[in-house]
Amino acid sequence: MKVLVTGGAGFIGSCFVRMALGADDPLSATAVTVLDSLTYAGNRENLAPVEGDGRLTFAHGDIRDAALVDALTPGHDAVVHFAAESHVDRSIAGAAAFVSTNVGGTQTLLDAALRHGTGTFLHVSTDEVYGSLAEGSWTEDHPLLPNSPYSASKASSDLIALAYHRTHGLDVRVTRCSNNYGPYQFPEKVVPLFTTRLLTGGDVPLYGDGSNVRDWLHVEDHCRALFAVLRDGRPGEVYNVGGGTELTNRQLTERLLDACGARWDRVRFVADRKGHDLRYSVDSAKARGELGWRPLHTFETGLAHTVAWYRENRAWWEPLRERVAAVAH
Template sequence: MNLLVTGAAGFIGSCYVRTLLAPGASDALRITVLDKLTYAGNLTNLDLDDPRLQFVQGDIRDADLVDKLMADADQVVHFAAESHVDRSIAGATDFVLTNVVGTQILLDAALRHRVGPFVHISTDEVYGSIASGSWPEEHPLAPNSPYSASKASSDLLALAYHRTHGLDVRVTRCSNNYGPHQYPEKVIPLFVTNLLDGKTVPLYGQGLNVRDWLHVEDHCHGIDLVRAKGRPGEVYNIGGGTELSNKELTGLLLQACGAGWDRVEYVADRKGHDLRYSVDWSKARDELGYCPRHDFTTGLAETVDWYRENRAWWQPLKERSA
């Protein structure tokens, strides 16, 4: 089986590939990774010496390249996306071109070559903000940032290819991911690496925004269940089951790094900052047997330890971005 995975030099996509190619995996599986290697892509996240893995550097907006790779693919898992909310607020063009136009080019190629399943990886941010309870998959989309609007657009486009053309599209929407290899612009790796360097950490507003935290390995487990057992044309929420305010999360990170609250700098809140995200993942549980395997306390401690032990991975990234 030949699997095309887009964006797999990044945080979540590379974890997915490492999971599929772990010891004991089928030798019959072949994975082609298509990644543009933007600032968040890192080839050290992948074992390029694995004979089951082919890496192709390229843009999902390159229709000729996408068509060539899709001709050899049996299935697709589509991670490639611009994903940092702050960057989308500063400039939305790349988010629309990559997340919407790039997805459309992939869908067109998959349709031409009758490839499926096509698993489209999305986010809980497409739902907007929820004061109480949790979103089911049928909840209307109400994105509030350019990033989440671009992802909502690509979700609708992907599902339209199923309804219009019968393409086997399956959409996943996850809560906030954490774990090793996450680019240090997102909150957990940013705070941990700043604290390890003796710096302060920026906490938006009063830190009251609430997120559900999902270990990246649990997310990848859920994605593969959707690929293997999901139904065409369906959306599956994938959650972690641990809701924390940003202030509560900051306290845990300070404790893990041996730092005090004097290292916290309260900064002006993000524009259009959603107050709370929470997905109902009972559909994935009941239909696919999905359940998070990582205890958050243990998973967070292991994540902090990974950044502590892998300065050589993250320090050049921070120096380059600075």
């Protein structure tokens, strides 16, 4: 299989590429082309473990560049679309880049896939498109009720992708995952942000009273679900992918403090985020039943390994701290 991976130098995309080209060879990949604009969160070093693989080609460019996308798409059996602006706080500060990239960029890719007869278009989305719920879990047919500019742009791209299936017959498959964690995650996200600050003696900012609930999924388990959707998923279908570990942000903070040998005096409570969704929870029964997928990492083991990775790979994340500071202001 020849695969075009957008955003393949980012956190989840690079994990997908490393696994696709790994010893297990889940896709029987004969070629993997990564298209990434290398914005602040994209990092070629995320691909270092497979950089010497002859099957890998890297293209530096933007998914909104129609000419470039049109040149890269022919000959690929599948497009796996990760590329997106993804940080909620930055979307609140300025939504334009999120609409342009997440909506317009997705449409550019869909047009190219349709024009060149690409076999499968796998659109990687988020549970945030569903909004917030107090109890229960979302199934794939739940209405989309996004609350931030980021999640609204992702919901829009979901709908556009599915419309290309219904209108043109393009084999589009959509996944919606819960919060990911693991190695190589840019340290603006909560797990690497808290971990790297704690490891360097700093404090950590906890929104509100820390009662917001998220479901946590190891990035490798997420990518294993994507491989399963590519192999066995059905055109036009949506698949929820959740880790099954729901924690309040306060509980997550407590686990990170323990893992880093720190105490609660390192926690700084800050004003809550605007429109902060209270709780996310997806029902993954469809992916488990149809695809035989299930997470392999327990949260306890996965988090311990993740913190250990950041402890042992300071040379990877220390240069990125300036980028975090730059985009936070």
